[in-house]
Amino acid sequence: MKKLMNEPNAVVDEMIEGYAAAYARHVKVLPQNKRAVVSAGGARPGKVGVVIGGGSGHEPAFMGLIGRGFADGAPVGNVFASPPPAPILEVTRAVNGGAGVIYMYGNYAGDCMNFDMAAELAAMEHIRVETVLVTDDVASAPPSQAHRRRGIAGGFLVFKAAGAAAERGYGLEDVVRVARKTNDAIRTMGVALTPCAVPQTGKPSFVLGEDEMEIGLGIHGEPGVERGKLRTADEVADALLERILADMPVESGDRVAVLINGLGSTPQMELFIVYRRVAQRLAELGAHIHRSFVGEYVTSLEMGGCSVSVLKLDDELAELVDDPADTPMYAQHREGKEG
Numbered sequence: 044m045k046k047l048m049n050e051p052n053a054v055v056d057e058m059i060e061g062y063a064a065a066y067a068r069h070v071k072v073l074p075q076n077k078r079a080v081v082s083a084g085g086a087r088p089g090k091v092g093v094v095i096g097g098g099s100g101h102e103p104a105f106m107g108l109i110g111r112g113f114a115d116g117a118p119v120g121n122v123f124a125s126p127p128p129a130p131i132l133e134v135t136r137a138v139n140g141g142a143g144v145i146y147m148y149g150n151y152a153g154d155c156m157n158f159d160m161a162a163e164l165a166a167m168e169h170i171r172v173e174t175v176l177v178t179d180d181v182a183s184a185p186p187s188q189a190h191r192r193r194g195i196a197g198g199f200l201v202f203k204a205a206g207a208a209a210e211r212g213y214g215l216e217d218v219v220r221v222a223r224k225t226n227d228a229i230r231t232m233g234v235a236l237t238p239c240a241v242p243q244t245g246k247p248s249f250v251l252g253e254d255e256m257e258i259g260l261g262i263h264g265e266p267g268v269e270r271g272k273l274r275t276a277d278e279v280a281d282a283l284l285e286r287i288l289a290d291m292p293v294e295s296g297d298r299v300a301v302l303i304n305g306l307g308s309t310p311q312m313e314l315f316i317v318y319r320r321v322a323q324r325l326a327e328l329g330a331h332i333h334r335s336f337v338g339e340y341v342t343s344l345e346m347g348g349c350s351v352s353v354l355k356l357d358d359e360l361a362e363l364v365d366d367p368a369d370t371p372m373y374a375q376h377r378e379g380k381e382g
Contacts, residue, residue, distance in 0.1 A: 149194025
C-alpha cells in the first residue's frame with residue numbers, strides 16, 4: 044500500500060502543519076501544544092465554545108470543521124487514536140468565552156477517558172464543560188443498548204446542529220439539548236469494500252476478498268454484522284437503509300436530512316448512485332429530504348465503501364442544519380442570508 048509520507052511517526056504533526064499553513068484564515072495551532080487546533084479568531088466572549096475531536100485518519104473530521112457556525116477547536120490524536128488530555132485542555136482554555144464549553148466526540152473508550160479527564164482538569168480552572176457522545180452507528184449495538192453504540196459519520200450533523208446553536212447564541216444547556224436531540228434522531232449504517240493501512244504499519248487493517256464486502260464495519264476496522272459477496276449499489280443501499288429504518292422508522296410526511304459519506308477512496312460517482320437509491324426509497328415512503336450531503340465527511344484513511352445517515356428533522360433542527368457555516372472543509376450559505 045503506497046503512501047505519500049516522510050517519516051511514518053511524523054504523519055500527524057506534518058499534516059497539521061500543512062493544514063494550518065493552507066488555511067491560516069480559519070485555523071491556528073496553539074504554540075503550547077502542536078496537537079491543539081483552534082479557530083484563528085480565538086474565543087468569542089459570551090459564546091459557548093464548541094470542541095470536537097478524535098483520532099487522525101478521518102479527515103476532514105475533525106479539524107476540517109473548525110470555523111464560524113461549526114466548531115471552535117479540535118484536539119488531534121494519532122491515527123485512529125484518541126487525543127491525550129493535554130491538547131484537549133489547551134483547546135478548552137483557548138475556546139472558552141465564559142459561557143462554558145461543549146465536548147462532542149464518538150463513543151469510544153479512549154476518547155471518553157481522555158476527554159473526561161480534560162473536563163475534570165478544566166473544572167479545576169472553573170471552566171464548565173458538558174459532554175455529548177455521538178452514538179449513531181446502528182451496527183454496533185442493539186436498540187436496548189443504544190448507549191454503547193459507536194459514533195461514526197452522523198457526528199457531522201450532530202456537530203453541525205450544535206455548532207449552529209452556539210453561533211446563534213444559545214446557552215450551554217440549550218446547545219447540549221440540541222446536540223443530544225440530533226444524536227437521538229440520527230442513524231447510520233456503513234459498508235466496507237476495501238481496507239485501509241495505518242501509516243506506521245503499512246499493512247491492511249483487515250482483509251476482504253476481491254469479491255467481498257462487509258456491512259457494519261467500523262471506521263477503525265471494527266468487525267461488522269454481515270460479510271458476503273459484493274452486491275449492486277441498489278442492493279447495498281437497500282441493505283443499509285433497511286437496517287436504519289428498522290431502528291428508526293420514517294413515515295409519510297417526515298422531513299429528513301440524508302448524508303452519504305465516502306470512507307476515503309470511493310469515487311463521487313458511486314456515492315451519487317447510492318444517494319439516488321436512498322432518495323428513491325425515502326420518496327416511496329412519503330418522506331421529504333430537506334437537505335442532502337454527499338461526499339467525504341468522516342473517512343477512514345483510504346478505506347473503500349460508504350455510509351448512509353438519516354436524520355429526522357423538526358423545525359428547530361431543520362433551521363440549524365440550514366444555518367450558514369464557514370470552515371475549510373465545509374461551507375454553507377443559507378439562501379437569502381449572508382453566510
